Amino acid sequence: MNYSEQINIAFKAQKPFVAYKNPNENKVQVIIQTSDELIEFDDFSLSGYVFAPFNNDEKAYLIQPDVYFKDEVQVFDFEPTGVEEKNQEAAKLTHINIVKKAIKTIQETEISKIVVSRKEEVLVSDFNLLEVYNKLMNQYPNAYVYVWFHPKVGLWMGATPETLLNIENNTFKTMALAGTQTFKGDLNPAWGTKELEEQQMVSDFIKEHLENAVQNLEFSKVETVRAGSLLHLKTNISGTLVDSKDVETLVKLLHPTPAVCGLPKELSKKFILQNESYNRSYYSGYLGALNMANETSFFVNLRCFQYVNNKVVLYVGGGITAESNAEKEWEETVAKSQIIKAVL
Numbered sequence: 001m002n003y004s005e006q007i008n009i010a011f012k013a014q015k016p017f018v019a020y021k022n023p024n025e026n027k028v029q030v031i032i033q034t035s036d037e038l039i040e041f042d043d044f045s046l047s048g049y050v051f052a053p054f055n056n057d058e059k060a061y062l063i064q065p066d067v068y069f070k071d072e073v074q075v076f077d078f079e080p081t082g083v084e085e086k087n088q089e090a091a092k093l094t095h096i097n098i099v100k101k102a103i104k105t106i107q108e109t110e111i112s113k114i115v116v117s118r119k120e121e122v123l124v125s126d127f128n129l130l131e132v133y134n135k136l137m138n139q140y141p142n143a144y145v146y147v148w149f150h151p152k153v154g155l156w157m158g159a160t161p162e163t164l165l166n167i168e169n170n171t172f173k174t175m176a177l178a179g180t181q182t183f184k185g186d187l188n189p190a191w192g193t194k195e196l197e198e199q200q201m202v203s204d205f206i207k208e209h210l211e212n213a214v215q216n217l218e219f220s221k222v223e224t225v226r227a228g229s230l231l232h233l234k235t236n237i238s239g240t241l242v243d244s245k246d247v248e249t250l251v252k253l254l255h256p257t258p259a260v261c262g263l264p265k266e267l268s269k270k271f272i273l274q275n276e277s278y279n280r281s282y283y284s285g286y287l288g289a290l291n292m293a294n295e296t297s298f299f300v301n302l303r304c305f306q307y308v309n310n311k312v313v314l315y316v317g318g319g320i321t322a323e324s325n326a327e328k329e330w331e332e333t334v335a336k337s338q339i340i341k342a343v344l
């Protein structure tokens with residue numbers, strides 16, 4: 001039986017499961033929990049699959065690896081479909097207002113960056129979870145592509161470009177990802193000062209926060225990476241851990257990164273919680289395999305959606321700095337929403 005068939009069976013039987021594909025691999029890994037127990041996660045010494053929200057005050061869950069297997073990703077030739085665009089004037093106004101408020105707050109306070117986001121609902125009458133998941137994997141080969149399900153929480157899916165951390169034995173890796181422009185055929189385009197500064201802030205934050213926890217910290221040159229129809233700026237960061245068991249400390253230092261929250265962390269988080277008119281839930285949280293085969297690999301939950309009652313609820317945001325232009329920030333969230341809409 002292939003992974004599609006096994007996932008279908010787990011979903012029909014309402015068993016918790018997750019399927020995930022690492023960037024640039026052609027193998028999908030599947031974890032199925034045989035009971036429908038909802039396991040709250042707070043013990044980083046366990047093995048399993050962690051699904052954690054943006055806001056640490058909300059609950060994170062663990063899917064227990066009662067069944068675990070790897071399988072080749074099925075290759076399909078999909079035509080990107082997409083959905084009919086509806087009138088977005090009201091949503092646009094709301095987003096532009098919060099972006100303007102973020103810019104003003106940055107100008108008037110010690111906050112230098114705030115990531116502002118929104119959700120958007122798309123009606124889908126004939127949602128087929130495996131078709132959409134397979135499309136996502138085929139469409140975005142260099143993303144981390146997952147589908148996560150728990151009968152007591154719901155169904156989430158995404159294709160994220162951002163690693164939170166990877167720990168294999170004593171080797172530690174992370175990345176500073178920020179800055180967005182649309183891909184127009186050139187993989188090495190010029191970048192504006194706003195995007196370069198926005199990405200530098202993420203790199204500086206990681207340096208400052210990890211200096212004491214990670215040895216031999218190394219930063220690559222900033223490079224342009226493609227995420228479907230978008231491009232981002234990225235620095236690869238690596239180092240050595242004194243104690244490879246210290247995943248919890250590292251997660252607490254990094255999450256939520258300035259790529260999804262802002263700088264300084266607590267003040268920008270407060271702005272987000274007070275001003276975004278919805279709950280981010282698991283968007284911009286983190287997810288991934290913990291202590292499985294000597295490895296922990298967590299990703300930031302971006303370019304993702306939740307499926308509820310014939311609706312796809314997708315989540316998109318962008319980093320705001322003093323240089324931001326509100327209209328352009330709206331357009332950026334529209335471009336990010338196309339990553340998901342293209343496979344529905």
Ligand SMILES: C=C(O[C@H]1C=CC=C(C(=O)O)[C@@H]1O)C(=O)O
Pocket residue numbers: 115117162177178179180232258259260302303315316317318319320336
């Ligand atoms: C917050 C998101 O993207 C982050 C990751 C890369 C680039 C970003 C940016 O340019 O704003 C964001 O920081 C999102 O996709 O919802």
